[in-house]
Amino acid sequence: MPKTTLLPLLADGEFHSGEEFAQALGVSRTAVWKQLQRLTELGLELEAIRGRGYRIRGGLELLDVSSVRRELTPMASQLLQQFDLHSVIDSTNAEALRQAEAGTGAGYVCSAEQQTAGRGRRGRQWVSPFARNLYLSLLWEFEGGAAALEGLSLAVGVAVTQALEDCGLEAAQLKWPNDILHDDAKLGGVLLEMSGDAAGPCAVVLGVGINVAMPASAAGGIDQQWTDLTTANNGVSPGRNRVMAALLNHLLPMVAQFETTGFVPWREAWMQRDAFADSPVILSSGDQRQAGTARGVNERGALQLETSLGVQSIYGGEISMRPAADNA
16 A cells, blocks of 8 residues: 555454564565554554564455456456555546546546545535455446436445345445435445536546445444444454446446436336335435435336325435424
């Protein structure tokens, strides 16, 4: 990793002495100390005990491109054209958009151990502690502009839950339009961003963030109930590289066929995972609020909101949905 060469040595969660580090890396104890100090810049908590050395409690599973590629299906391997893994980056979505502007084509994937300016929907910060969660952005190209993208974020959500099921996590649910939930707590989210012609050829970045082993100390800025894969899986992480490969195994084939099929083939699977099916909800957009009962989504991915005026189709955008009970 570019920030420090100590991370792979500390990843096992065991104690290592400063002398051991110095011998393994062929550097002075002073140089080791400087590298240990840099770890705090990444937000990592080092445990130091005199006579035993240093460790990262619980260890870390660092992402590894080769490990991920070994777990890919033949279809995903064929569709994946480039996989860039960064130690620290402003935003994987921002990097994928920069790549699109530079002429990089469909099948580009960007991930990172940490984001310094990760983004969620409605301009919110996406909390991104180092080497604890997954941040993944996939670049794809569409010929039909924005019209070809209706329901795409919902199909991404389905693909994400299917990937998590492959990793042993049952009962993940979807909240319209972009959230992945488990036990009514936010597990992850989807953010789609487009560049190019809104009515013609365009590039779309599919951004996915999944909490894997979120430290409570890093989650102070999250304004809603949250969970992570380790908690949802009875305290055992399914493995970040394994989950990354599963995500690509589902996302790449899905997006490759989406412009041809649209959302229709994914609608039933989305409805089966709908966390708010037939529930009273409040929709908020700016200062506007609307109450109704969520009745799933239509073939275009629009929320079906039943009110006293009948069933209305609500399309995505800067809209937030909450259970009506939260606003009582």
